Amino acid sequence: MIDETVEEIEQMQTHSSSVVAVKAAAALRELTEGEYPTVEEFVVTLERNASALKRANPSHASLQNAQRDIVAAVKDADADSVAEAQDVLADAIDRVVDRIENAKGEAAKNGAEVFEDGMTVLTHDYSSTVLEAVELAARDGKHLDVYVTEARPRYLGRKTARVLAGVDRVEPHLIVDSAAGNFLAECDRVVTGMSCIVDDTLYNRVGTYPIAAAAGDVGVPMTVVGSGAKIIEGGFAFENEIRSPSEVMREPAEGFTVENPAYDATPTRLLDTVVTDEGVREF
Missing domain, CATH: 1.20.120.420 (translation initiation factor eif-2b, domain 1)
Known part of the structure; x- marks a missing residue:
């Protein structure tokens, strides 16, 4: 077994x-x-x-x-x-x-406090903890507009959008990853989950870093929500996953290489807060 x-x-x-x-x-x-x-x-x-x-x-x-x-x-x-x-x-x-x-x-309970009534947020990929936080906030009567990236190449953001579509008081908008910068100016905050934070680096689904960098440029704060057990002060060497090229394109790659990393690294200096079961950590 x-x-x-x-x-x-x-x-x-x-x-x-x-x-x-x-x-x-x-x-x-x-x-x-x-x-x-x-x-x-x-x-x-x-x-x-x-x-x-x-x-x-x-x-x-x-x-x-x-x-x-x-x-x-x-x-x-x-x-x-x-x-x-x-x-x-x-x-x-x-x-x-x-x-x-x-x-x-x-x-998720602590993360729900991040959301305010009428807020517009952008999220990337699929995080069950972030989804639960949104659902709790909506249950408390808060109305939210949520921009959801597709999260290529596996399109897990589509799964997020479908879940949010069934939540009262939440208006989801599905966008392609490259459109995040176009919509960030309309957002009050970026909220994502995390794979882990090791020392001063957030590891999360690939595409998180450019969103964090763009959010910082336009002055939109970014919050990461997840278990405190995912925050590690050394002693853990993160190993990225390199996925199959077939996730990116089905036909053979002739004369070029398809690179398909699962995660990217975001400096924690680009984050505003990290919300865990233990409370809120500011950066």
Whole structure:
């Protein structure tokens, strides 16, 4: 099952990092039911499987942190028996999954406070946390105009626009990525999700950096919303994903190379605020 989850995570290109982290954590439950000769061999097996899950998507900080915390909990427990170690593993998985899911919800609640009635915002790609924040703000009676970029090449912004179309008091507008600069002057704020923030760099869906740079040029503040677990002070080397050229064009590339990175790097100096489950951080 864990091998199947590794393969599934490798293909989960349209899911939020929190969904991926929860799925990876849940996959380790398989180890709570097996038989192992010693605690040491159980821990080695746990570490090997956790490493495989982390390698399945090295760009998702939530997944990396969740696996690290689960393994650390079992090792620190220094269990006297395999059964005890398996109980510790089960508890650690429950605790980590609850933390991820609760953090996402709290981040969305805090993010909802960013929106004011009558505000026009621009968002990029698909972030379930940002969507929840918008829905909470609308539920509180706020009317919002939202410009949504398509987020090529996978067009995840179209998914965002469809979700927003079903939210009362929200008027979504789908635009091509290159049109963001044309509409930013009409916006009060840019609001996006995040893959992670490492030191002074935001990593998010490719296209975020030019939007942030353009927003800064026209004086539109930018807010990033996401779990605090995605903010890392060193110790994590972000690895970009280079996707298949077929996502960009189906016909063969003859005489040229198709480059298709999944993420780009945005300096945090271009951000106004980062909103997490822990509160608001200003830049």
